[in-house]
Amino acid sequence: MNSYKILVIEDEKNICNFMKMIFETNDYQVIMAQNGKNGLTMFFSHNPDLVILDLGLPDMDGIEIIRKIRAKSDTPIVVLSARTDESDKVEALDLGANDYVTKPFGTAELLARVRATLRNSRFQGTGKSVRESFSLYDMEIEYDARKVMIAGEEIKLTQTEYNIVQLLALHAGKVLTYAEIIKKVWGYSDYGSVKKLQVNMANIRKKFGEKPGEYKYILNELGVGYRMNDV
Ligand code: CA
Numbered sequence: 001m002n003s004y005k006i007l008v009i010e011d012e013k014n015i016c017n018f019m020k021m022i023f024e025t026n027d028y029q030v031i032m033a034q035n036g037k038n039g040l041t042m043f044f045s046h047n048p049d050l051v052i053l054d055l056g057l058p059d060m061d062g063i064e065i066i067r068k069i070r071a072k073s074d075t076p077i078v079v080l081s082a083r084t085d086e087s088d089k090v091e092a093l094d095l096g097a098n099d100y101v102t103k104p105f106g107t108a109e110l111l112a113r114v115r116a117t118l119r120n121s122r123f124q125g126t127g128k129s130v131r132e133s134f135s136l137y138d139m140e141i142e143y144d145a146r147k148v149m150i151a152g153e154e155i156k157l158t159q160t161e162y163n164i165v166q167l168l169a170l171h172a173g174k175v176l177t178y179a180e181i182i183k184k185v186w187g188y189s190d191y192g193s194v195k196k197l198q199v200n201m202a203n204i205r206k207k208f209g210e211k212p213g214e215y216k217y218i219l220n221e222l223g224v225g226y227r228m229n230d231v
Pocket residue numbers: 010011012054055056057058
């Protein structure tokens with residue numbers, strides 16, 4: 001039994017009913033708002049643990065709601081986007097949304113995003129002492145030794161490659177945008193740095209033995225960024 005309270009801000013009745021059923025079946029408390037104005041009122045009066053926010057609402061733009069919530073609170077926000085336009089997702093993430101789910105979505109995907117987001121936000125700011133290692137399928141990372149192993153064999157990474165892998169692993173399950181990764185790994189961001197990140201990622205994938213279209217460790221979020229898988 002978990003006692004997390006989720007606020008869903010979404011105007012489509014079918015999707016509301018679907019999510020209410022999924023979340024209640026999985027022991028979450030759910031409260032619902034069908035427009036942005038009610039959503040903000042409920043957010044500030046009910047203090048939810050997580051917000052699911054549709055970007056396309058009848059009365060206001062979801063982006064505006066992210067701004068208003070982030071001005072006062074760090075409560076995790078997962079955006080629902082019917083839009084295939086990557087720039088909306090990047091804008092939402094840059095404004096402080098924690099992740100997104102693209103419609104149409106399935107039960108497993110929705111629950112996985114919510115779990116990863118709650119876990120990531122719990123760990124934030126607690127330092128790495130709480131996590132000494134990371135494992136995913138046959139991959140293992142020992143953070144103190146800065147060592148990555150696959151099937152027991154050490155993978156030789158450059159410092160930069162290791163920093164990218166560690167950053168993604170520390171946020172496993174969460175998408176990190178190109179800009180976020182670049183800023184954290186290189187400390188700056190310029191026009192050419194996405195290319196540099198992509199070159200490093202190609203080398204990491206090669207060393208991990210991953211082939212295009214069969215990525216199982218680090219997932220491509222096309223036009224947005226990368227996500228360490230979380231199973
Ligand atoms: Ca909508």
